[in-house]
Amino acid sequence: MxxxxIYTRQFCGYCTRAKKLLESKGVDFIEHDATYDPELRQTMIEKSNGGRTFPQILINDVPVGGCDDLHALDRAGRLDEMLAA
Known part of the structure; x- marks a missing residue:
């Protein structure tokens, strides 16, 4: 697998939606809460190629974007193949 x-912040509906999608697929993920951690937020921006919104999701160290991007991958049938890699 x-x-x-996934880089998240507290009280973020998009973060919750993204995590629910991953959980529904049985995916184990590492969550980094960057709510009050500017250094972690900077790490997120660097690893996600400039992504500043929450959440930012990386699969096998490849930035896939945020919640809407994750759901778009799923609708296109590409998320499962990325998760299986």
């Missing part, structure tokens, strides 16, 4: 990392 793929390595999945």
């Amino acid at each position: 793929a390595s999945v990392v």
